[in-house]
Amino acid sequence: MTPRQEMEVTQVLDTFGELLAALAALAVKVPAKSFMAIPGGLRPTEEAIEKYEAAVYRFRDRAGMTWRVLNGFFIDSLEAFESGRVFDAVPLLFQALERIVELHKDGKISLTSAEQDRVRDFHQRLEKIFPDASQPEVELPKPESY
Numbered sequence: 001m002t003p004r005q006e007m008e009v010t011q012v013l014d015t016f017g018e019l020l021a022a023l024a025a026l027a028v029k030v031p032a033k034s035f036m037a038i039p040g041g042l043r044p045t046e047e048a049i050e051k052y053e054a055a056v057y058r059f060r061d062r063a064g065m066t067w068r069v070l071n072g073f074f075i076d077s078l079e080a081f082e083s084g085r086v087f088d089a090v091p092l093l094f095q096a097l098e099r100i101v102e103l104h105k106d107g108k109i110s111l112t113s114a115e116q117d118r119v120r121d122f123h124q125r126l127e128k129i130f131p132d133a134s135q136p137e138v139e140l141p142k143p144e145s146y
Helices: 009-027 046-062 068-082 086-105 113-129
Strands: none
Touching (some): 009 086, 046 068
């Protein structure tokens, strides 16, 4: 039996891109100011869940020792995605990105300039999923009125 070859950085970023695309597609359906639970729930389609799940488990099966640290983030994001908790999945993917950057800083992987650009793009896309936190979710009357 021959040992499996370690996943390339590009393959890991491709998987991350798949997860981000699915999450962004679901996030578009979420009202702009809904950090709280949505009445009636908002779940992705079965097809979307299957694609997300396939990407996570394909990664898990192929990840070597270097990438194993991302498994937990991806699996937890899958659980959040399945139940429609977009805003719980985003921080997990942020953490996975941060871990990829840490692996690069530690010299365990090497990111080319194109791969670094992809990581920056993923970070920006994740930031756009969160609604504007400077606006309150609930408009309350001015304190003087109560």
